[in-house]
Amino acid sequence: MSDRDDQQRSSGSADGNGGSPFDLDLDALNLSADVTALPEDIDELRVEIDRMDAVILAAIQRRSAVSKKIGAHRMAAGGPRLVHSREMKVLDRFSALGSEGHTLAMLLLRLGRGPLGR
Numbered sequence: 083m084s085d086r087d088d089q090q091r092s093s094g095s096a097d098g099n100g101g102s103p104f105d106l107d108l109d110a111l112n113l114s115a116d117v118t119a120l121p122e123d124i125d126e127l128r129v130e131i132d133r134m135d136a137v138i139l140a141a142i143q144r145r146s147a148v149s150k151k152i153g154a155h156r157m158a159a160g161g162p163r164l165v166h167s168r169e170m171k172v173l174d175r176f177s178a179l180g181s182e183g184h185t186l187a188m189l190l191l192r193l194g195r196g197p198l199g200r
């Protein structure tokens with residue numbers, strides 16, 4: 083079995099990306115929600131929390147910047163500030179997290195487009 087096969091198996095999906103259509107090497111970031119192999123030591127677990135927060139923060143900052151860039155392009159071309167269909171897709175995506183996913187998705191959208199009504 084190849085290393086690639088191993089990666090695909092360990093991530094638990096056929097494409098090795100947790101169902102993502104993107105060519106993301108999520109295995110390299112070690113993002114598996116299976117934490118059974120982690121130590122039981124709280125200090126060590128907190129190091130992993132801190133690492134995850136760094137990844138999440140960087141991802142949110144990049145997402146916000148990309149979203150602002152799209153918005154600027156669209157509005158410069160005379161388009162609308164918001165695209166409802168795209169926002170629905172984001173909300174749907176984060177419903178994987180349950181009801182709090184909606185709150186998180188709304189927050190991500192707000193970070194990208196700025197507060198409404200300005």
Ligand SMILES: O=C(O)C(=O)C[C@]1(C(=O)O)C=C[C@@H](O)C=C1
Pocket residue numbers: 149152153163164165166168169172190191194195
């Ligand atoms: O996809 C777009 O057109 C965007 O402007 C990005 C984005 C987002 O952050 O996901 C932001 C504002 C829009 O209302 C819809 C989606």
